[in-house]
Amino acid sequence: MSLKVGATKRLSTQIVPVVGMSKSVEFELLQVMKKLGVVRAESYNKLGSINHWGLDWKKAIPEVKSFRTPNTLGLPAKLMDWTINDVAKAITASQAACTDAVVKKIYKRLPGKENQKARKEYATQLLTLAFLDNPLLHRLIRKEFQRGHSWVKNQIVYQQVGYKCRRLSRNTYQLELAGLRRGKRNRIIVRSNRKISGQIRLIHNQTLQRFEIHFLVDYGTVEVPANRRPVGIDKGYTEAFYDSDGQGHGLNLGKATTKKSDRICAKNRNRGKLWAIHRKLEKLDPVKSARILKNNLNRKTENKRYRQNQSELTAIIGAASKSLFNGESLLVFAEDLTQPILNKRQSKAMSRQLNSWMKGVMRDSLQKWANWTGSVVTEVQPSYTSQIDSVTGTLLGKRSGDSFTRFNGVVLQADHNAAKNILDRGTDQEITRYMAKTEVQAVLLRRTARFLEGMGLSLLDAIELGWIG
Helix, strand or coil: CCCCCEEEEEEEEEEEEEEECCHHHHHHHHHHHHHHHHHHHHHHHHHCCHHHCCCCHHHHHHHHHCCCCHHHCCCCHHHHHHHHHHHHHHHHHHHHHHHHHHHHHHHHHCCCHHHHHHHHHHHHHCCCHHHHHCHHHHHHHHHHCCCCCCCCCCEEEECHHHEEEEEEECCEEEEEEECCCCCCEEEEEEECCCCCCCCEEEEEECCCCEEEEEEEEEEEEEEECCCCEEEEEEECCCCCEEECCCCEECCCHHHHHHHHHHHHHHHHHHHHHHHHHHHHHHHHCHHHHHHHHHHCCCCHHHHHHHHHHHHHHHHHHHHHHHHHHCCCCEEEEEECCCCCCCCCCCCHHHHHHHHCCCHHHHHHHHHHHHHHHCCEEEEECCCCCCCCECCCCECCEEEECCEEEECCCCEEEHHHHHHHHHHHHHCCCCCCCCCCHHHHHHHHHHHHHHHHHHCCCCHHHHHHCCCEC
């Protein structure tokens, strides 16, 4: 994502709880949510097909209202329109994600500079329904694009004209929300440290059994400089990030993640034993079996604990991202870890811990703080960044844990070495983001062979000397 020089807004979603409403208001809001659930489901069914690829969300309302009108559900027209627009925006985002995935596959199928023109033409066709006439693109889209369906019936979207906000006390506000009857608004009280404005989303959080208001908060603007200092970062399990300047960020992430994983593992082992006892007693002692099921095998406490663990890990990653940028506008190069790790045989314990590795949260956190500081995050091809010697740019050396031993015996910090390689990868003209791993290996072997040739050696000599693993 590139930012133009100048200024950009700092936006963040804030969630505030609803602390007061009458039973009649609660009943009506739940009824509205149920009716809008029908609108949301039918909008997805209508607009979620490939036939509506590239649809402008502003033109989605007539498409849905051609077969579903507000009167058939007893809904105000505005509430229905806002929900349709919300669905159309979600579908547009899903199409953009699909396009990005297809572009990756095109780069893998058509690598190299000689195919640059063909790749550009394919990318242009993806913007409209022109790809339907291209068998390759049509097949890739069909395979990648998941037609949208929705079972969401616990939220209402309001624009500014659909509600009024009035301050009651320092941290309490009253909202008057548009309801099913014209001129009759539903009053609710929320706890918030700022006045609510703009588009809001009223959600019935079924996990916490409460109503919440979600809205965007504008924290002002940040200046976007013309020149940013480049930094490479290595995303890790032990620590969240390690930058090319030799600084670690989020150093206790690994301990917290392992602790969470081990706790869940031990808990589930004990639950498995209880399930066996419960099933055994179903016929012998049904009363005791039912008591075990009710008191020992429910998920209420465990779900609360899991949310606390996730919040702790998210807080560590957020603090690590904040520490990385430190208020400075940077040009950050990071590994593209969106692809799953394949063909890696690990122990069950290692696989369990890696499943708790929050790669997606790291990516989102980096992007959030990049937006807040006017920085740019560029993702690069991650293959072999941990196996390259950052001094020579070759495959001469071995990584073992947190140490990388160069061919001449000098030991480097492994994550720092990887971060330097990622920084170099960001400006590498030969290795592009979507290259296949085998192509990256071929490029690195050629560079290693040239380096060894200058020493009067070959790749076979390096293997015999133990320089290449």
